[in-house]
Amino acid sequence: MSTNVTAQHSILSDKDDRSLVSVFSAYVVSATLWLVFATGVGILMAFKFGAPEFGAGAWLTFGRLRPIHTNATFYGFASIALVGLAYYVAARSSGAKLYSAALARIGLVLFNAAAIAGTVSLDLGYNDGDLEYREWLWWIRLIFLAALVVTAWNLIVTVSRRNSADIYLSNWYIIGGTLWTCIIATVGVVPWFQYGLGQVAVSGFYMHNAVGMWFTPLALGVIYYTLPKLLNRPIYSYALGVFAFWTNLVFYPIIGSHHFEFSPLPWWLQTTAIVFSVAMLVPVWGGSSNFLLTMRGRTRDMMQSYPLMFIFVGVMSYLIGSTQGTLEAFRSLQEVWHLTNFTVGHSHMTMYGIIAFAIWGGIYALLPLATGRQPGRLGMALHFWMALVGCFIYVASLSIGGTIQGLDWVHGLPFIQSVVDMQSYYVWRGVGGSLMFLSHIVFAWNVWRMCYGPGAVPSPLESLRREEAVA
Amino acid sequence: MNKLVLIAGGSTLVYAGLALMMCVLPGIELSNVPAGPGVEPLTALESEGREVYVANGCSYCHTQQVRPLNQDKVFGRPSTAGDYKYQTPELLGSERTGPDLTNIGARQPSSVWQYIHLYNPRAVVPESIMPSFGWLFDVVDRAPAGVTPVPLPKAYAPARGAVVPTHRAEALIAYLASLKQTPLPGAEGAASGGQAMAGPTTTATASAGATSPAGGYDAAKGAALFTANCSACHQANGEGLPGAFPSLKNDAVVDKDDATKHIQVVLQGLHDAKVSGVVYSSVMPPFAATLSDAEIADIVDYERSSWGNHGKPVDAAQVAAERAKGK
Numbered sequence: 169m170s171t172n173v174t175a176q177h178s179i180l181s182d183k184d185d186r187s188l189v190s191v192f193s194a195y196v197v198s199a200t201l202w203l204v205f206a207t208g209v210g211i212l213m214a215f216k217f218g219a220p221e222f223g224a225g226a227w228l229t230f231g232r233l234r235p236i237h238t239n240a241t242f243y244g245f246a247s248i249a250l251v252g253l254a255y256y257v258a259a260r261s262s263g264a265k266l267y268s269a270a271l272a273r274i275g276l277v278l279f280n281a282a283a284i285a286g287t288v289s290l291d292l293g294y295n296d297g298d299l300e301y302r303e304w305l306w307w308i309r310l311i312f313l314a315a316l317v318v319t320a321w322n323l324i325v326t327v328s329r330r331n332s333a334d335i336y337l338s339n340w341y342i343i344g345g346t347l348w349t350c351i352i353a354t355v356g357v358v359p360w361f362q363y364g365l366g367q368v369a370v371s372g373f374y375m376h377n378a379v380g381m382w383f384t385p386l387a388l389g390v391i392y393y394t395l396p397k398l399l400n401r402p403i404y405s406y407a408l409g410v411f412a413f414w415t416n417l418v419f420y421p422i423i424g425s426h427h428f429e430f431s432p433l434p435w436w437l438q439t440t441a442i443v444f445s446v447a448m449l450v451p452v453w454g455g456s457s458n459f460l461l462t463m464r465g466r467t468r469d470m471m472q473s474y475p476l477m478f479i480f481v482g483v484m485s486y487l488i489g490s491t492q493g494t495l496e497a498f499r500s501l502q503e504v505w506h507l508t509n510f511t512v513g514h515s516h517m518t519m520y521g522i523i524a525f526a527i528w529g530g531i532y533a534l535l536p537l538a539t540g541r542q543p544g545r546l547g548m549a550l551h552f553w554m555a556l557v558g559c560f561i562y563v564a565s566l567s568i569g570g571t572i573q574g575l576d577w578v579h580g581l582p583f584i585q586s587v588v589d590m591q592s593y594y595v596w597r598g599v600g601g602s603l604m605f606l607s608h609i610v611f612a613w614n615v616w617r618m619c620y621g622p623g624a625v626p627s628p629l630e631s632l633r634r635e636e637a638v639a
Numbered sequence: 640m641n642k643l644v645l646i647a648g649g650s651t652l653v654y655a656g657l658a659l660m661m662c663v664l665p666g667i668e669l670s671n672v673p674a675g676p677g678v679e680p681l682t683a684l685e686s687e688g689r690e691v692y693v694a695n696g697c698s699y700c701h702t703q704q705v706r707p708l709n710q711d712k713v714f715g716r717p718s719t720a721g722d723y724k725y726q727t728p729e730l731l732g733s734e735r736t737g738p739d740l741t742n743i744g745a746r747q748p749s750s751v752w753q754y755i756h757l758y759n760p761r762a763v764v765p766e767s768i769m770p771s772f773g774w775l776f777d778v779v780d781r782a783p784a785g786v787t788p789v790p791l792p793k794a795y796a797p798a799r800g801a802v803v804p805t806h807r808a809e810a811l812i813a814y815l816a817s818l819k820q821t822p823l824p825g826a827e828g829a830a831s832g833g834q835a836m837a838g839p840t841t842t843a844t845a846s847a848g849a850t851s852p853a854g855g856y857d858a859a860k861g862a863a864l865f866t867a868n869c870s871a872c873h874q875a876n877g878e879g880l881p882g883a884f885p886s887l888k889n890d891a892v893v894d895k896d897d898a899t900k901h902i903q904v905v906l907q908g909l910h911d912a913k914v915s916g917v918v919y920s921s922v923m924p925p926f927a928a929t930l931s932d933a934e935i936a937d938i939v940d941y942e943r944s945s946w947g948n949h950g951k952p953v954d955a956a957q958v959a960a961e962r963a964k965g966k
Binding site: 216217218220221224225226229230231232234235293294295296297298299300324327328333334335340343344347348351352355360361362363364365366367368369370371373374377381413414417418421422424425427428430431432433434437503506507508509511512577578580581582583584585587588 | 642643646647650651653654655657658661662663665666667668669670671672693694695696697698699700702704706707708709710713718719720722723724725726727728729730731732733734735736737738760761764766767768769770771772773774863866867
């Protein structure tokens with residue numbers, strides 16, 4: 169595959185290459201700004217658990233910041249970063265030029281317009297119903313949908329102009345994820361089947377799929393491209409990747425209702441969700457063992473390369489976090505963990521541990537190839553270790569605290585006891601969160617260096633040839 | 640090109656089919672669940688209050704779903720499909736940082752408490768980490784005619800002036816007051832039977848099956864029950880809040896040998912009561928339906944033996960007798 173890529177460069181014009189690089193860096197810069205903003209809001213919220221009067225007033229009240237944090241992380245940071253990476257991966261792995269840089273820029277403007285309008289309106293108190301991850305008003309979500317459609321179109325045409333008969337696995341995940349998410353965004357916004365309990369069924373589907381059929385496939389697509397490239401060896405098993413693709417597609421959409429166990433949703437719907445949550449072990453273990461087997465025997469190379477270490481953490485989080493998700497779906501464990509902070513720990517282990525680490529691994533691996541500018545090793549080290557240790561403290565404290573919270577309820581203690589018992593764990597969460605936030609500031613510095621920093625080479629294409637000739 | 644059609648088109652078709660099966664069809668089916676008996680649409684003011692609830696993200700910390708689990712019995716009977724007929728957007732929530740509010744209108748009927756708590760939760764629950772919603776209130780020199788200022792404890796009141804709720808706060812409190820579960824007919828036992836039965840089970844869970852010895856009084860259990868059911872208003876020190884909730888310390892009813900009135904108040908609740916010469920406009924909820932005889936005896940004994948009170952202790956049999964009389 170890498171031979172394809174290298175060979176292809178010779179027939180691509182310098183101008184096409186430059187436009188792909190500028191699209192890629194524009195997406196990364198934009199995503200980075202959203203990351204710093206969204207996690208800054210997260211830190212402010214973490215402080216509020218210990219000091220509820222900190223940041224008083226309507227605009228900074230917890231209930232308005234919470235959806236701002238989640239939506240800005242999802243649709244500002246993660247979506248924009250993954251689409252930027254997807255354009256680069258799709259074009260390079262297909263040996264084709266990006267179909268339309270203008271369309272990609274329109275998409276970026278639409279993504280940002282939606283995220284800005286959503287953030288401002290949420291802070292003014294315009295929330296579409298406290299429905300998780302679709303709190304933006306319906307017309308703002310339509311802007312996001314338009315951005316998705318533009319992206320899907322651009323990606324499909326790019327891949328259709330590939331230079332070989334085969335479509336590389338990354339593009340299966342990238343194009344699939346983008347198209348499926350167009351459906352998710354559509355069913356989430358259409359109101360006709362969303363009254364009362366009907367809307368609960370839709371919420372279960374939406375909140376689950378918006379994460380697992382959008383961010384996960386794109387992140388996997390990025391790993392399927394980046395990992396072989398960094399290790400300079402093919403993926404362990406192409407067939408296993410294809411198998412994981414189809415099983416993930418069939419199992420994952422069925423399990424959304426496990427977010428509403430013990431609710432008045434029909435019991436069969438909940439049970440079906442639990443059964444397929446177990447089935448999800450198939451694509452999760454299939455996918456992660458495929459990655460781990462690709463890395464086998466290369467521990468020393470892994471330790472030398474921060475991009476690889478980011479991806480390694482992403483893969484391990486995929487394995488551990490998703491397996492934890494399966495366990496959490498069992499009724500016996502939901503009885504204790506449901507509605508506690510354990511869930512918040514899980515969502516950070518997955519969204520942060522899998523998605524954010526895969527994004528960072530992808531950016532550190534591919535952006536220097538595109539721009540010819542390198543981030544400093546110390547910068548990457550600081551980012552990696554602060555993010556990893558911070559996330560570990562965050563997840564560990566909320567998992568332990570959440571378990572205690574759930575047991576307090578099971579033991580029939582007065583409710584306020586569970587609030588009191590969480591206090592020290594909230595403090596530790598704040599410590600972990602602060603480290604994570606600091607690491608993002610360092611990441612922003614690294615992005616600046618990769619886009620505008622020193623170490624410029626005459627032509628990005630030249631540097632690509634040099635870098636990729638090795639690969 | 641054909642391969643692209645297969646992968647992009649094929650997988651999208653599969654996905655669309657699954658979205659139809661797992662999202663759209665259940666959505667259509669469940670949108671048409673009829674209202675449960677007694678479940679009514681909200682009034683205009685209550686709907687407005689619900690919008691305030693949504694706009695400020697109350698449901699990120701408060702659920703509105705009572706699960707059919709022991710630990711949820713304190714919040715009411717298990718929620719049923721018919722309860723949600725008029726609840727769009729749905730506010731079931733995914734986190735319970737604060738307590739469930741499905742039945743809060745019945746569990747805390749006092750709007751005075753709700754206003755104080757909304758203005759600053761720590762004024763009534765010192766350990767609370769809920770944000771203050773002072774910006775839903777106005778501070779005025781003098782409350783206009785017909786408006787009762789919120790009787791805040793001195794430590795939490797502004798230095799000067801009276802605190803009165805804005806229209807948005809009034810709507811929100813009206814909405815919270817409307818959150819009352821309707822009794823389920825039939826199998827679960829008559830009327831509030833479902834709730835009455837909840838009591839003993841909760842106790843069994845709470846103290847691992849240790850039934851209190853006849854005539855004895857379990858101080859730890861009494862304290863826990865007081866914290867869970869009473870201290871939000873009467874406070875942990877039993878002194879209540881001046882002008883809002885009466886003190887139980889040296890109270891004529893509590894600190895007295897004859898416990899009849901004391902037991903009756905806990906069973907039946909109280910409103911517009913005159914206590915030690917002060918009339919309290921706040922409403923105390925009845926506990927007959929939610930607590931067992933033994934639990935009420937524990938609470939009553941805890942109150943009669945705490946804060947310097949020396950009332951004569953009672954036992955479950957006395958509570959049972961009062962319960963029978965009270966109907």
